[in-house]
Amino acid sequence: MKITDCTVRSYSAKHPTPIANGKYSYASTDIVFISINTDVGIEGHGWAHGTNVVVDTLLSLKDRIIGEDPFNVERIWEKMYLPKVYGRKGFETRAISAVDIALWDIKGKSSGRSVGQLLGGFRETVPAYIAGGYYEMGKDHTGLRKEMEANLASGAKAVKMKIGGASLEKDIERIEVVREVVGKEVKILVDANNAYNRIDALKMGRELDKRDIYWFEEPLSPDDIEGCAELCRKLDTPIAIGENEYTRWGFKQLMDAHAAHIYNADAQVLGGITEWKKVADLAMAYNVLVAPHGDQEIHAQLVRSIPNGLIVEYYDNNTNALKEAMFSSSMKLDGQGNVTPSQEPGFGVDLRFERMEQFKTYSSR
Template sequence: MKIVNLHVHAYSANHRTPIANGKYAYASTDIVIVSLHTDDGYEGYGWAHGTKVVVETLLSLKERVIGEDPFNVERIWEKMYLPKVYGRKGFETRAISAIDIALWDLKGKVAGRSIGQLLGGYRDTVPAYIAGGYYEKGKGYAGLKKEMEANLASGAKAIKMKIGGVGIAEDLDRIDVVRDTIGPNIKILVDANNAYNRLDALKIGRELDKRDIYWFEEPLSPDDIEGCAELCRKLDTPIAIGENEYTRWGFKQLMDAHAAQIYNADAQVLGGITEWKKVADLAMANHVMIAPHGDQEIHAQLVSAIPNGLIVEYYDNNTNALKEAMFPSSLSLDPEGNVTPSKSPGLGIPLDYDRLASFLTFEM
């Protein structure tokens, strides 16, 4: 079996209302899908979030993938990971991630097994939290309360909200509104998206300690490893980082520094499923948990495979403007707030290219 072709499709869809977190703003969802085709008729797909740089890197990697057996994921990964050519971190590594995910989708389809089963098959269902609580124009406390009520109606047992985009006092009021809305038994996770300096992170962190917060995510710059380690020592609320980290070597630095209790390793960012499993194993050896950032259609499979998988991020249509078009059927929360990854081969969820066609920005 050999890979004989690689196709790239890029899509973009505007959010109904632009959304913002503590540091970044988003007017659209931009996704690049890569599909790999074998000489005996199999097709595997993967995707990453990004635009032009991801597309260009995928096209330049094509010659390194064509002719390879898709089961040789380690060899293909080493052929693609060329720091002097593509850099060590960034959108180029997201392109490697998309190809590697497509390879695992192919492996699963050929083997007749889901990716979760191929990687370890540790559990059938995984806990999930709904990611939201973004800043939006005109949303206010009333809009935040309405959003949280909808999350409860969806079966959420854990929710994540953004902080860092307004003053500390106002964000604490927002957290209190959410707690009053969802009650004492639903987990609240807060995410600053790199918005704070060390002083402000510590200041709000001490207030979070009083509010039974499940975790404090990305309080500082992703490069301030020592600062995150200091927060771990000084706060009771667990620190979660890693969605902006790349490769096993990047995560080794974080873990050696004891920079977090929870790592948000994203297979769509850090180098794909092959690299994600190395990070998960490294985390297990260091007695820390993995709670991936990124699309649940991929990460529910991965967390179901490992003993140290904590929880999965769950996006609805409000945060992924392409989700409804991408998937003819998608994962949903059960009454316990869990998701059950498909047992169908590979990723187990087909893509709807027909519905995506109206959002197409590039194809080759």
């Protein structure tokens, strides 16, 4: 089998109301897709969040992958990852990720197996948490309460909310509103998205210790490795980081420093499935857990495949403005807060490019 061609498409859909976390704000969902064709008629799809830099990098990578056997993912990855040209971190590495994801989709479709089976097939279902709790214009405690009530109605047994975009006192109030709604049996995860300095992170962490919070995500800058390690030593609440880290080498630095208890390794960011598996295996050697950041249609397959997979992030239409158009059917939570990854070959998702046409910003075909 050989790669014969590829198509790059990008899409952007505005949120009805811009959403914000502790440090960043988002007016739209922006996703870039690559569809890779082969000489046997099998087509694989990969995607990453981003805009023009991802598009430009994918177009420049095209000549590096055409003619290759898509099963040779290690060879292709090495051809793409050239630190002085592509990578070592940032949107160019996201482009490499999208290519690699598409290759694994081809591998699955060709072999008649899901990606989760190809990678290890450790379990059939995986726990999930609903990501949300964003700051929005006009969204008060009543709005937050309604959101969490809807999450419970969807079957959530774990929910995540944003902190760091308000004062410590106001964020504690928001956490207590969520706890009042979801009760003691539902897990609450909080995510600061790099908003705090070391002093404020420690203050908030000590408040979280009193409130049985499942994890404290990205309390500090992704480059403050020593600060995260210090929080791990001083707090009872587990520290989760890694959605902004790239490649096995970046994660090895974090793990060597004991900078977290849980690593949010995102295959759409760090270098694709091939690199994600290396990170997950490294985490197993360090006896730490992996709970990926990123789209559940990809990451549920990955968490399914490994013994040290903890939980998967679940996005609804409130956080992905393209989701309703992207897929013919959506993964749903069951009554126990779990998702069941598709058993269909590859990633088992049916992308609907024709329904996304109104959101298209670029196509190479």
